[in-house]
Amino acid sequence: MANLVAIVGRPNVGKSTLFNRLTKSRKAIVSDTAGTTRDRQYGKCEWSGSEFSVVDTGGWVVNSDDIFEEEIRKQVIIATEEADLVLFVVDVATGLTDWDEDVAKILRRSKLPVVVVVNKVDNNNQLYSAAEFYKLGLGDPQCISSLTGSGTGDLLDLVLSKLKEDSGELLEDGIPRFAVVGRPNAGKSSIINAFIGEDRNIVTEIAGTTRDSIYTRYDKFGFDFYLVDTAGIRRKNKVTEDLEFYSVMRSIRSIENSDVCILMIDATRGIEAQDMNIFQLIQKNNKSLVVVVNKWDLVEDKNQKVISTFENAIRERMAPFTDFPIVFASALTKQRIFKVLETAKDVYLNRKLRIGTSKLNEVMLPIIEAYPPPSIKGKYIKIKYCMQVPNTQIPTFVFFANLPQYVKEPYKRFLENKLRENWKLTGSPINVFIRQK
Numbered sequence: 001m002a003n004l005v006a007i008v009g010r011p012n013v014g015k016s017t018l019f020n021r022l023t024k025s026r027k028a029i030v031s032d033t034a035g036t037t038r039d040r041q042y043g044k045c046e047w048s049g050s051e052f053s054v055v056d057t058g059g060w061v062v063n064s065d066d067i068f069e070e071e072i073r074k075q076v077i078i079a080t081e082e083a084d085l086v087l088f089v090v091d092v093a094t095g096l097t098d099w100d101e102d103v104a105k106i107l108r109r110s111k112l113p114v115v116v117v118v119n120k121v122d123n124n125n126q127l128y129s130a131a132e133f134y135k136l137g138l139g140d141p142q143c144i145s146s147l148t149g150s151g152t153g154d155l156l157d158l159v160l161s162k163l164k165e166d167s168g169e170l171l172e173d174g175i176p177r178f179a180v181v182g183r184p185n186a187g188k189s190s191i192i193n194a195f196i197g198e199d200r201n202i203v204t205e206i207a208g209t210t211r212d213s214i215y216t217r218y219d220k221f222g223f224d225f226y227l228v229d230t231a232g233i234r235r236k237n238k239v240t241e242d243l244e245f246y247s248v249m250r251s252i253r254s255i256e257n258s259d260v261c262i263l264m265i266d267a268t269r270g271i272e273a274q275d276m277n278i279f280q281l282i283q284k285n286n287k288s289l290v291v292v293v294n295k296w297d298l299v300e301d302k303n304q305k306v307i308s309t310f311e312n313a314i315r316e317r318m319a320p321f322t323d324f325p326i327v328f329a330s331a332l333t334k335q336r337i338f339k340v341l342e343t344a345k346d347v348y349l350n351r352k353l354r355i356g357t358s359k360l361n362e363v364m365l366p367i368i369e370a371y372p373p374p375s376i377k378g379k380y381i382k383i384k385y386c387m388q389v390p391n392t393q394i395p396t397f398v399f400f401a402n403l404p405q406y407v408k409e410p411y412k413r414f415l416e417n418k419l420r421e422n423w424k425l426t427g428s429p430i431n432v433f434i435r436q437k
Contacts, residue, residue: 009089182264347427400437
């Protein structure tokens with residue numbers, strides 16, 4: 001199970017620059033103003049063969065021009081509840097502030113591994129100034145410059161040494177894992193309770209610490225899968241105020257540990273920005289998707305036209321990935337909740353689909369011949385052969401061409417659409433690569 005590292009600190013200490021450096025995303029420095037694209041604040045960091053997830057808390061603060069210290073404090077508390085390690089970023093130029101000391105108090109109480117990262121250390125004189133951060137009582141400060149990258153290698157070595165090794169889970173292989181995700185009050189708990197019902201004897205829970213996901217084994221009515229449920233869905237949590245940031249931290253956990261994500265959308269509110277944030281997390285992690293429009297019993301007028309309008313609106317917002325099932329259900333009245341499970345099971349099987357090479361070439365080569373990639377600079381691109389790569393997480397196809405560098409994104413999307421038209425890949429992401437033949 002992937003570890004989660006949270007970056008906390010005051011605005012403008014360089015959290016976002018550090019985040020970009022760790023996740024190797026060459027985006028512009030993420031500014032601390034409200035409205036900065038939110039999906040940038042979550043990424044993966046790879047170092048020395050290990051991988052962990054990084055969340056930059058800074059970007060989640062609302063109305064950052066007049067940041068209330070209270071708002072950031074809440075985020076620090078959430079980060080300590082959800083993360084496995086905290087990088088506490090401070091600025092050597094401004095030195096130690098009262099606010100840094102307040103955060104240090106919260107972090108000391110949390111019993112979590114914390115690394116104090118002194119940022120903007122660009123020359124040796126500043127190394128001496130960094131000593132004042134020993135006052136925080138959180139161990140040796142690590143001096144880095146996230147802008148130039150100096151010191152980040154040592155920092156990553158230290159982070160890996162403090163993260164606990166992935167414990168081998170006691171889960172049986174080959175059993176699908178379904179995660180129910182969505183923003184607060186979309187009906188996640190209700191649908192999980194509706195699935196499990198009162199027959200608790202069929203439930204076997206394998207739980208780790210409170211930060212780990214809980215796996216609920218569900219095996220009745222011909223289904224057998226694990227429901228991935230972050231512990232917080234069961235316990236009433238201490239932090240209720242900053243629900244949006246909280247649910248995103250939670251969703252990261254559930255999504256990373258699942259095969260299929262059941263994204264809950266509230267029928268009475270339609271698709272909102274936070275639904276899109278969670279959808280982007282699902283896409284980034286290459287997970288299969290089933291969209292459930294919950295609270296359908298509360299919609300007055302349920303004719304076919306309303307259903308089509310709703311479906312189109314969802315697919316438009318989530319384009320270009322539109323090949324996923326949408327189920328209209330109600331967790332409260334249990335309307336169509338078995339349909340949700342059946343659909344999730346189908347989507348999982350689509351994810352495992354294997355297509356024989358001869359069949360693939362027989363179908364795809366005539367299509368490519370009829371609609372070849374557009375020629376570039378007078379050069380004609382020929383695709384002569386294709387195959388599915390075995391043993392991959394999601395269906396992955398390789399097309400061999402004489403000039404792979406000239407095949408652009410729109411043509412790859414065309415190939416993906418043709419694959420989806422000819423084989424049942426609904427709900428599953430797929431990879432299309434063009435390689436030198």
